[in-house]
Amino acid sequence: MIIGIDLGGMSAKAALLAQGQLKGKSRVATSASASAEQTALSLAELALQVAEKANKSMDDVQAIGIGAPGVVNSAGGEVVSWTNFGWKNVPLAALVRKYTGKNVFVLNDANAAALGEARYGAGKRFSDSILLTLGTGIGSGVILNGKLFEGFRSAGTEMGHVVIRQDGERCTCGRRGCFERYASASALIRMTRDKMVSDPASAMWRYAASPDDADGRTVFLALKEGDAAAREVLEGYIAALGEGIANIVNAFRPQAVILGGGISAEGETLLVPLRKYVYPRLYVSAEYAPLEICCAALGNDAGLYGAAEYAFSRL
Numbered sequence: 001m002i003i004g005i006d007l008g009g010m011s012a013k014a015a016l017l018a019q020g021q022l023k024g025k026s027r028v029a030t031s032a033s034a035s036a037e038q039t040a041l042s043l044a045e046l047a048l049q050v051a052e053k054a055n056k057s058m059d060d061v062q063a064i065g066i067g068a069p070g071v072v073n074s075a076g077g078e079v080v081s082w083t084n085f086g087w088k089n090v091p092l093a094a095l096v097r098k099y100t101g102k103n104v105f106v107l108n109d110a111n112a113a114a115l116g117e118a119r120y121g122a123g124k125r126f127s128d129s130i131l132l133t134l135g136t137g138i139g140s141g142v143i144l145n146g147k148l149f150e151g152f153r154s155a156g157t158e159m160g161h162v163v164i165r166q167d168g169e170r171c172t173c174g175r176r177g178c179f180e181r182y183a184s185a186s187a188l189i190r191m192t193r194d195k196m197v198s199d200p201a202s203a204m205w206r207y208a209a210s211p212d213d214a215d216g217r218t219v220f221l222a223l224k225e226g227d228a229a230a231r232e233v234l235e236g237y238i239a240a241l242g243e244g245i246a247n248i249v250n251a252f253r254p255q256a257v258i259l260g261g262g263i264s265a266e267g268e269t270l271l272v273p274l275r276k277y278v279y280p281r282l283y284v285s286a287e288y289a290p291l292e293i294c295c296a297a298l299g300n301d302a303g304l305y306g307a308a309e310y311a312f313s314r315l
Helices: 036-053 092-100 109-120 179-183 185-198 218-223 228-252 262-266 268-281 299-314
Strands: 002-007 011-018 021-029 063-068 071-073 078-082 087-090 103-108 129-134 138-144 147-149 256-260 292-295
Touching: 002 036, 002 109, 002 299, 011 036, 011 299, 021 036, 021 299, 036 092, 063 092, 063 109, 063 299, 071 103, 078 092, 092 103, 103 109, 103 299, 109 129, 109 138, 109 147, 109 256, 109 299, 129 228, 129 262, 138 179, 138 228, 179 185, 179 228, 185 218, 185 228, 185 262, 218 228, 218 268, 228 256, 228 268, 256 262, 262 268, 268 292
Parallel strands: 002 063, 063 103, 129 256, 256 292
Antiparallel strands: 002 011, 011 021, 071 078, 078 087, 129 138, 138 147
16 A cells, blocks of 8 residues: 655645555645745655545555655655755655655656556556646656656656747746747647737637636637637647647657646547647658557546555555
């Protein structure tokens, strides 16, 4: 029995993974104002709470896995850098181990989600898969030959920062033209708002009282009415998302690219045009090396599954 924890900027959630099922789900608030030591103590208390809710003792728990934001050195269980909390070289695994007495393993949260989908979700039919989470930015994780690939010192697979437009818009990372600048959910919302401003007759105005009220669903709702402006926005977004996916597939050639995040709830409305864009742009044809482009299955639980699975793999 393994406890998986998904650490976030406003809360941490946890569950006990036993026989492929999550049990005893619980969460606790987190804050950048708390010290790393205080956060670690909260996570230890959360683990105990989860075990109790699952009617188990901590003696039954073999290990704890934690998916954490930022740059994570998984070999050492250390959060090298987490900008939102101002963490630098925080030995998170050691801190939580001190309060629980358990083996504790830490990995990047996007990698945890990718591993969760690979083992228990949309990727379980494949040995090679890549998860792209479309949110404020683009999170990513790579599974090759059934194993999580992290790169040297766990510093790799930052797909959101592959450049798709040289000298393009400036990204939060400081470079220009990054994939996430054009293909994240934030990018889609920005494109939607710009189009609303330039086209006051668009049906998108019926679903958002002002451009500031537009969200990731606005363009899809207007598209159902056959709105030309919404179609133009989606075509531009698909081109950016598809360009990045084609580049990633040409580099790793997975069997599946799995899309997560709120936009993935649009399902085939998103996937059909995306497949049409990507497949002709692959260096090796999809007929020879089939590629599935699909949506994630585990939702917000992917990180819990993956963190627990990672801990189990390290025992």
